[in-house]
Amino acid sequence: MDKSHVSRILIVDDEFLHRLPMSEALRQAGFRVEEAEGGLHAWTLLQQERYDLVITDVVMPGMDGFELCETVRRKEEFRHLPIVMATSLDDLSSIERAYQAGATDFITKPIHWGLLGYRMHYILRAARIAQTLADRESELLRTRMEIIRRLGQAAEYxxxxxxxxxxxxxxxxxxxxxxxxxxxxxxxxxxxxxxxxxxxxxxxxxxxxxxxxxxxxxxxxxxxxxxxxxxxxxxxxxxxxxxxxxxxxxxxxxxxxxxxxxxxxxxxxxxxxxxxxxxxxxxxxxxxxxxxxxxxxxxxxxxxxxxxxxxxxxxxxxxxxxxxxxxxxxxxxxxxxxxxxx
Ligand SMILES: [Fe+2]
Ligand SMILES: [Fe+2]
Incomplete structure (x- = not known):
């Protein structure tokens, strides 16, 4: 299989024992997986490498999941990067905060490892469609501006x-x-x-x-x-x-x-x-x-x-x-x- 078409997922969690089963489940679902030990580590990696999706834990020492999410969203180039937050099932306020911080979606713990891959494929597909639409929209805007500029110039010439x-x-x-x-x-x-x-x-x-x-x-x-x-x-x-x-x-x-x-x-x-x-x-x-x-x-x-x-x-x-x-x-x-x- 051509590896360049395999989506890359970055898992962010301070607990090695949490990252391990998630990495395993996603690899089995056909993804390339990398791991970060915290928000700051993830932010460093994101600026060096290209990832298609980020799954992050919420509570971590140093930069937590919300802060990571807000930091990523502040950069224009990551506007459409899907960020999924892993929260506890009963923690509704975290879910709300996750959306406010700019998260694309959330998954609740305990995570069903067999379904995780399907969910990520779905989120990636939606993100790709959103990206394509955004690209077309900005292309359309650029073209419209250019036509307008030239129309004005034609009259002025x-x-x-x-x-x-x-x-x-x-x-x-x-x-x-x-x-x-x-x-x-x-x-x-x-x-x-x-x-x-x-x-x-x-x-x-x-x-x-x-x-x-x-x-x-x-x-x-x-x-x-x-x-x-x-x-x-x-x-x-x-x-x-x-x-x-x-x-x-x-x-x-x-x-x-x-x-x-x-x-x-x-x-x-x-x-x-x-x-x-x-x-x-x-x-x-x-x-x-x-x-x-x-x-x-x-x-x-x-x-x-x-x-x-x-x-x-x-x-x-x-x-x-x-x-x-x-x-x-x-x-x-x-x-x-x-x-x-x-
Ligand atoms: Fe005039
Ligand atoms: Fe004029």
Whole structure:
């Protein structure tokens, strides 16, 4: 039999006389078995070798079973490692604590040696399925993020040669979100959705998008539709990320005073993430080269933002932006366009 396909089990127990029959029963059930004399010994082995499952006693001198379980679970790479705790049949509080510590399952003493192998095969199979599902889920998330990033970049390439704009403005947005007090999840959502703010530009003709001079009223009316086009493109998506992107695409040109587009929303009626992206987008647009303008200096751009506090922008967000300016400028330097920036 090919030994590489045999599951490895680590038995953790301070009593040699407890480990002995368990090792024997598991070997007979077709497993490779190794033993640790306590929690600390097991933790050392786990960091050196790869095991498929751990069976641990609860009461041990030094690091006990609960502590071992908690220590293992704190490490991301062991998130799905099955840990089985061996407890006494009548010790219900230990069983509860075992689950709280992150145990996968428990076996009760006295252990029925003939059934132990079946039980471990079952737990391993369930763990393998959980691992496969988790792998697929993270793969799906990675793919989705990548598509989103490229979609945003595709729109940006049309009027910005390097596409660095979306990196800068999404980082500015996330920083502002953090300073505003958004949760970590909301900040990440904002950072990943913001790159799609101008995705609707895909539907704007080059003659308008790349026009070096000022747009006529008619051309500007078409240009404005990149918000609703983006909104349509991202509409009816079930994922929270895409719904957030939809909100941002639709509202990043609304103004605090109600004179923005496409819907002329004012103040708090404009979703917060739209208000944040609006400021981040404008600051970056002002300080970057565009087909119709040279980059402004940071001082001039800040002056403009200050002047537009309460008209174009939410005054509270303007204050936040100035508070975190050193961090904003670090992002600006990190994702600079060497040929274009001031
Ligand atoms: Fe836009
Ligand atoms: Fe933009």
């Amino acid at each position: 049309r009027d910005n040669e390097t596409g660095q704009h979306i990196h800068r403005m999404s980082h500015y947005s996330a920083l502002m979100g953090q300073a505003y007090g958004l949760s970590r999840n909301e900040q990440e959502l904002l950072q990943h959705a913001a790159p799609m703010h101008d995705v609707g530009k895909i539907g704007i003709p080059d003659s308008i998008l790349l026009k070096p001079g000022k747009l006529t009223d008619e051309e500007f009316a078409i240009m404005k539709t990149h918000t609703t086009l983006g909104g349509k493109l991202l509409d009816q998506e079930p994922s929270l990320l895409m719904r957030t992107a939809h909100t941002i695409a639709l509202t990043h040109h609304e103004r605090w005073d109600g004179n923005g587009y496409p819907h002329g929303l004012a103040r708090d009626a404009i979703p917060l993430l739209g208000r944040i992206c609006s400021l981040a987008d404008v600051f970056d647009a002002l300080t970057s080269k565009r087909p119709y303008k040279q980059p402004w200096t940071v001082e001039r751009a800040l002056d403009e933002i200050n002047q537009c506090s309460g008209t174009a922008f939410d005054p509270h967000l303007v204050r936040i932006f100035f508070d975190i300016l050193p961090d904003i400028l670090k992002i600006k330097a990190k994702f600079s366009d060497p040929l274009h920036d001031s």
